[in-house]
Amino acid sequence: MSTIQRDIIVREVGLRDGLQIHPTFMPTADKLAWIKNEALSGVSEIEVTSFVPPKLIPQFADATEVCAGALQLKDLVVSALIPNLKGAQRGLELGVNKLNYVVSVSKTHNLKNVRRERDASMADFKAIVDLIKTLPEDQRPLIGAGLSTALGCSYEGKVALTEVVLCAEQLLDAGADEIVVCDTVGYADPALVRAVLKAVLAVAGDVPVAAHFHDTRGTGLANVTAALECGIKYFDASLGGLGGCPFAPGASGNIVMEDLCFMLDSMGLKTGVNLDLLLKTRQTMSESLSDLKLHGALARAGLPHGFVSNWSAVAA
Ligand code: COA
């Protein structure tokens, strides 16, 4: 038996954040192959779908099948996005390991994205935590709380740090197992990332804080290094840099999973991800749909000559 060492946990969000903005339906079998291959490459947590109305985002009409397939995989944390209580109910029925709730710090984006006031989203989050608590402890999924537009909003522009901290506190008080600080529209820079993460970490106590960056303006990996300096150990990313919120003007792809893993590995930080297998997963995934536009420097340039990976599996 072997365990994989990880200093940093990278989480794939492309099946949700990437596909939600993509007009063509990816066949369910291809989604499941993507999940399986990426899990085999060492990615330990994958957001596999979104529990939103299929009429609104038809890409997720197969959420039930995708979750059922992903839950067959050993040692994979299967998560899914939820925008409301109904989404949580669907997640609980299917037995996913983690629910990723989303609320926007920007009140305008919250209205556009989930069609209600931010306070109503906060009240719904409390109801979701209460619902989870009705389950026996060993059957409860983790409940993550994503703070969308925490680093800027394409409707409101700058987002006040006091508002970010207020939202984080409300979600923590309600019982969030994790806070995810999201740069939904790629406005952040490393200085802003430091300021926002330090403020959120100061109120989070023992609750893990994760970072979710988009590379819309080329600052994605620079923002990761700023987050690392703050002590962040959890990063969202998507294979081929797919991504973007359909309800935020100008949104585009997440930071590229392959480039993130390469950078962390080069820095001597173990991600548990085998880069060769990850690049093969990207290749297979790219063959699924002819209209997928992938990004990424590592896939273009290849690994450096003589590159020695820190990836390792050690005997347990
Ligand atoms: N899953 C499936 N169906 C859902 C649902 C969910 N999570 N939430 C609501 N519905 C259904 C309702 O049952 C209702 O169905 P009916 O018309 O057959 O009666 C219908 O959708 C409308 O419900 P309502 O509560 O009025 O929703 P709404 O129209 O106010 O939309 C959200 C609210 C949250 C469901 C919607 O805005 C949404 O899904 N937003 C997420 C957007 C997103 O994915 N953004 C990107 C990720 S950050």
Ligand code: ZN
């Ligand atoms: Zn995103």
